[in-house]
Amino acid sequence: MMALQASPSQLLRVRQLSCERDGRVLFAGLDFDLGPGQALQIEGANGAGKTTLLRTLIGSAGDFDGEILWNGRAFPAALPELRAHLLYIGHGAGVRRGLTPLENLAWYGAARDEALRALEQVDLFGFEDSLCQQLSAGQNRRVALARLFLAGAPPLWILDEPLAALDIAGVSGLQGQMACHLSRGGSILFTSHQPVALAGLRTLNLSEFASPEPAGFAEETIDVLA
Amino acid sequence: MSSPETAAHSFTPAARAVPGFMPLFRSELLLALRRRADIANPLLFFVTVLALLPLGVGPEPELLARLAPGMIWVVALLATLLSQESLFRADFEDGSLEQLALTPQPLYFAVLAKVAVHWLVTGLPLALLSPLLGMMLNLPEGGYLSLLLSLLLGTASLSLIGAVGAALTVALRRAGLLLALIVMPLYVPVLIFGTGAVQAAVDGYAYGPQLAILAALLAGGTALAPLAAAGAIRISLDN
Numbered sequence: 001m002m003a004l005q006a007s008p009s010q011l012l013r014v015r016q017l018s019c020e021r022d023g024r025v026l027f028a029g030l031d032f033d034l035g036p037g038q039a040l041q042i043e044g045a046n047g048a049g050k051t052t053l054l055r056t057l058i059g060s061a062g063d064f065d066g067e068i069l070w071n072g073r074a075f076p077a078a079l080p081e082l083r084a085h086l087l088y089i090g091h092g093a094g095v096r097r098g099l100t101p102l103e104n105l106a107w108y109g110a111a112r113d114e115a116l117r118a119l120e121q122v123d124l125f126g127f128e129d130s131l132c133q134q135l136s137a138g139q140n141r142r143v144a145l146a147r148l149f150l151a152g153a154p155p156l157w158i159l160d161e162p163l164a165a166l167d168i169a170g171v172s173g174l175q176g177q178m179a180c181h182l183s184r185g186g187s188i189l190f191t192s193h194q195p196v197a198l199a200g201l202r203t204l205n206l207s208e209f210a211s212p213e214p215a216g217f218a219e220e221t222i223d224v225l226a
Numbered sequence: 227m228s229s230p231e232t233a234a235h236s237f238t239p240a241a242r243a244v245p246g247f248m249p250l251f252r253s254e255l256l257l258a259l260r261r262r263a264d265i266a267n268p269l270l271f272f273v274t275v276l277a278l279l280p281l282g283v284g285p286e287p288e289l290l291a292r293l294a295p296g297m298i299w300v301v302a303l304l305a306t307l308l309s310q311e312s313l314f315r316a317d318f319e320d321g322s323l324e325q326l327a328l329t330p331q332p333l334y335f336a337v338l339a340k341v342a343v344h345w346l347v348t349g350l351p352l353a354l355l356s357p358l359l360g361m362m363l364n365l366p367e368g369g370y371l372s373l374l375l376s377l378l379l380g381t382a383s384l385s386l387i388g389a390v391g392a393a394l395t396v397a398l399r400r401a402g403l404l405l406a407l408i409v410m411p412l413y414v415p416v417l418i419f420g421t422g423a424v425q426a427a428v429d430g431y432a433y434g435p436q437l438a439i440l441a442a443l444l445a446g447g448t449a450l451a452p453l454a455a456a457g458a459i460r461i462s463l464d465n
Contacts, residue, residue, distance in 0.1 A: 092321020098257045
């Protein structure tokens, strides 16, 4: 196992976190820790605030109450340091459609042969020079996920629906890479509706933290929609 | 996906950061050159409107000569505005703008790279094409150089100013008119000194002062507009 060179104790700590969006409280009183070698799966109904939680943790959404600590330092002061250790793949996968998979990885700072190796591992060998706009949704997802296969990936992974649009082989390959990352002492926070086979995986259901009063309103809207 | 056991792996902060100015600039240029239609649209607009002008106002050479400096500048300004809305749109939608915002490097350089490429594919061709259109509109001989120089300096300022508006409106679905309302007032000084330079040259006066002011606007814009656009991008992402 590789030794960690930087921040041997990277630790994300969330205390009494509540987020709101458009004036509606999505969840409140959220507590969790995420340390080296740990993985946490965020579950919850559609609209429970999974993406908002992730975007709050990376500092893209600043509207929150409670405490977020990275290595003992609170947000927003800790944000630059957290981002220096972060690999985030969001809803929009950050794949530029007008570039080829190889150019996309180069845009993320990967050397050519390193990028080729990563693309081979996500089964995109032979597609490295096709434009991403000509690839399927699942293949574009794989281009984004190839960042996880680059050597020297940052220790903290925050992934929004990494399994979406992936086929069975893709899912098992990704699970393997996630397990490998955990064994190296990395940490992973991700959302998914699917069960993920990872040893020691904890899950957190955001719907259980939905705040009672506005959630009634949310349920009503859902009833109307249904 | 094969076995994940890859070569040496170590966690170094920012080892995997989005690269600095030059790699960004190169990939932006690559993207822009692949979207040929986006390059051609403002140029076609520029040429078409100015080709239609004599049909509209009549072909008298004196009248056209009087209108030429102002018309060429106004149409160049509108052509720039036309191409500005999509400046950050694709990056916003595919999530790469958010990835840029997450890097430790300031967004300033990313915005500057995008604006530089935008100017290279719109402002620069517009400026290079302008003497030809000046000839079509019977622009007096003395005006050509000042037209070219003022457009070179002015369109770069327009690209910078437009980037602020584009960044503010990137999260909105139909931003065209709002963008125009935001940036038009800011375009006005550039337009005034741009046409002023050409008019002065046509009238036989020195046009150095107007060019100097355009250059000063460009210098100020280069320093401040990417900062404002970077701030606006962060606001647009936070919703």
